[in-house]
Amino acid sequence: MAKIMTTTAGNIVGDNQNSLSAGSRGPLLMQDYQLLEKLAHQNRERVPERVVHAKGSAAFGTLTINHDISKYTKAKVLQKGEQTRMFLRFSTVAGERGAADAERDVRGFAMKFYTKEGNWDLVGNNTPVFFIRDPQKFPDFIHTQKRHPRTNLRSNTAAWDFWSLSPESLHQVTILMSDRGLPVGYRNINGYGSHTYSLINDKGERTWVKFHFKTKQGIKNYTNAQASEVVGKCRESSQRDLYESIEKGDFPKWDFQIQVMSDEQAKNCPFNPFDLTKVWPHADYPMIDVGVMELNENPANYFAQVEQASFSPSNVVPGISWSPDKMLQARIFSYADAHRYRVGTHYEMLPINKPIVEVNTYHMDGSMNFAEPKSTDAYYEPNSFGGAVEDKSYVEPPFGVNGDGYRYDHREGNDDFSQPRALFMLMSDSQKAQLFSNIADAMDGVPDEIRNRQIALFEQVHIEYANGVRKALGK
Ligand code: NDP
Secondary structure, eight states: OOOOOBOTTOOBOSOSSSOOBSSTTSOBOTTOHHHHHHHHHHHTSOOOOOSSSOSEEEEEEEEEEOSOOTTTOOOGGGSTTOEEEEEEEEEESSSOTTSOSSSSSOEEEEEEEEEBTEEEEEEEESSSSOSOSSGGGHHHHHHHHSBOTTTOSBOHHHHHHHHHTOGGGHHHHHHHHSGGGSBSOGGGOOEEOOSOEEEEOTTOOEEEEEEEEEESSOOOBOOHHHHHHHHHHOTTHHHHHHHHHHHTTOOOEEEEEEEEEOHHHHHHOSSOTTOTTOOOOTTTSOOEEEEEEEEEEOOSOIIIIIISOOOOTTOOOTTEEOOSOHHHHHHHHHHHHHHHHHTOTTGGGSTTTOOSSOOOOOOOOOTTOOSOOOOOSOOSSSOSSOOOOOOGGGOOOOOOOOSOOOOOOTTTTOOOSHHHHHHHHHSOHHHHHHHHHHHHHHTTTOOHHHHHHHHHHHHHHOHHHHHHHHHHTTO
């Protein structure tokens, strides 16, 4: 027998088809609370969309560790043989919630691991680097990717104006405009933690680390022309591909690898290893196999699980920690803050965000606090009433800092050209041709002054790069 419908207070609904009216043709009565509740709830069905990474798709899966990296980390989630349930949300960055999937854009690759020691969130992208290295520039950069305040159109001029005035963006711009800037679907991209993090072993020794997830489905990309055709037929091409492949039991997998760097190596590294616009060359810092990640379960409810999923690089577990990367430092604040605003103060109580371990904080009250109230006198800390206490054995080992407090020019002495050059040199002739033509497409309508400023930067990467773009622009 079907269950009986109720209001949110559990009051039984007698009629869900006909509103309460004064006479059959008459106006409605204020006391029809069921109707008022339905309309009021409908008005509140949407939460604000994410300012960035608004359009996404996600799935549950498993992280399995097959190799012993205990000399680097004591984290339980990274010990050989460990299997951890996880949730991975892919996304585009600039488009709104209704944007098409097959657009040239970076893809978000945000992972939440529900570990035995609390949640570990690794909130990465499908690119190993980013456009900027100082978080001061993040809101400005994002404004250039969103809509122009007057025209309400996306602005190529704003994007290239910002990039051409920010040479640190060259590496990421080259990746975005390359064949890999427009993936066929989420199964066909690599994931990168991008920032430098640290691993801490049971002796309290810290090693710097980069996290990589290499797709086992192969990298697959669309050309701009192919993508236009796809978008004309289906705006949810990546969502459909991911959902349908998991539904039919074809579970996508990624090889999980790390690169490591000792503190001594970091001090002697010719570039700043904590700079988000730089990779660590594989030849110097070889990839180390760790395990496999598999996605094997579709979400049951898009809103409850995908839309409310809230990832933050502030969530780390013992044995995994941060680095001095300035972008990472800012994200530790800004991600959790975005969720408190967008989803609500207690967003981590929601089932999709809730850790599998017991949570014991002394935070109090706040809107939508749905924790069961405990009858206790221990509502502050320290207390004499048996409340939760700190455990000093979990304090991280110290890390060295030096220098005077100052607004250091992050461009001074920084080589923004060698790494994009290394990438350019890896490209085949056909990949270079695609790069030039993708840039020319993306520069449509951009004033010559801005184009020329950007081409001068390409020239410092490689003369062939600048000439190729000039030719594609018909110059
Ligand atoms: P390697 O030759 O050892 O590695 C090159 C890497 O570039 C591979 O990981 C390859 O991925 C990746 N790659 C190839 N084409 C593209 C593209 N269009 N966009 C993004 N990545 C691509 O060289 P190095 O480690 O010395 O790095 C050289 C350059 O390669 C770097 O400057 C950087 O631009 C790029 N790169 C480096 C990475 C790193 O962590 N070292 C990671 C990703 C890119 P795959 O193996 O999947 O084909």
